[in-house]
Amino acid sequence: MMPVLDSDSLEVLAFRLDAEPEAIRAIGDCLSEDEFRRAEVLRLERDRRRFVATRGQLRHLLASRLGVLPSDVELEYGRVGKPCLSRRMPDQSLRFSVSRSEDVAVIALSKAREVGVDIEAVRPVPETDDIAALCFSAPEYESYRNLRPEERLEGFLRSWTRLEAISKAFGCGLGGPFPSNERDFTVITFVPKPAYIGTVVVRN
Numbered sequence: 001m002m003p004v005l006d007s008d009s010l011e012v013l014a015f016r017l018d019a020e021p022e023a024i025r026a027i028g029d030c031l032s033e034d035e036f037r038r039a040e041v042l043r044l045e046r047d048r049r050r051f052v053a054t055r056g057q058l059r060h061l062l063a064s065r066l067g068v069l070p071s072d073v074e075l076e077y078g079r080v081g082k083p084c085l086s087r088r089m090p091d092q093s094l095r096f097s098v099s100r101s102e103d104v105a106v107i108a109l110s111k112a113r114e115v116g117v118d119i120e121a122v123r124p125v126p127e128t129d130d131i132a133a134l135c136f137s138a139p140e141y142e143s144y145r146n147l148r149p150e151e152r153l154e155g156f157l158r159s160w161t162r163l164e165a166i167s168k169a170f171g172c173g174l175g176g177p178f179p180s181n182e183r184d185f186t187v188i189t190f191v192p193k194p195a196y197i198g199t200v201v202v203r204n
């Protein structure tokens, strides 16, 4: 895992997902039965591999911070799927968020502050204008429209990952509504790997 951001209260680590089958089996060995079942129903072998690699890395990272075995990490899920540590885990202040895009994943960890992360590979998205019109706030849409054509894709992905990261911190999903003001968050844009864009947000 490669550190992308590292401060006292916020860490972001990035890793590649398309490892050798042996490495994926080893890292995924600690998954729960539920997680194996989730992997099994994914249609594409590539998606199964990427899910197992991400979940395995998440369990190893959380386990190292909690002082337990990766297979003993217990997760719970919010109303629309936000994972968090179960109340039985020793450190209740540890917060995390996960994102993957193509063959890269990131995990953000924070102490006591709600955190959300999202990454996207920079590749052409044909519907950017429509999505921006539908999902961005009026000022954000205005800034997007003012970008030069060659800046639009990256500008779109910066705003999009910010929106996704905030929705993940809230745990409400993109459907919202956001329960409090976006200004309650510190927003940091980062590059997990060349040709990717990421945003991490932590509650102030």
Ligand SMILES: CC(C)(COP(=O)(O)OP(=O)(O)OC[C@H]1O[C@@H](n2cnc3c(N)ncnc32)[C@H](O)[C@@H]1OP(=O)(O)O)[C@@H](O)C(=O)NCCC(=O)NCCS
Binding pocket: 051, 054, 055, 080, 081, 082, 083, 097, 098, 099, 100, 101, 117, 118, 119, 164, 167, 168, 169, 170, 171, 172, 173, 174, 175, 176
């Ligand atoms: C959760 C959501 C933000 C995922 O975004 P994405 O860009 O497709 O995928 P990412 O790889 O970045 O993130 C996936 C990870 O986010 C986490 N996650 C899932 N639901 C979450 C939620 N409600 N809040 C925070 N994090 C969530 C999980 O760790 C998941 O990893 P997993 O699939 O390995 O379990 C998005 O699908 C969503 O909003 N879902 C909620 C349901 C919803 O609102 N549906 C209506 C959509 S308009």
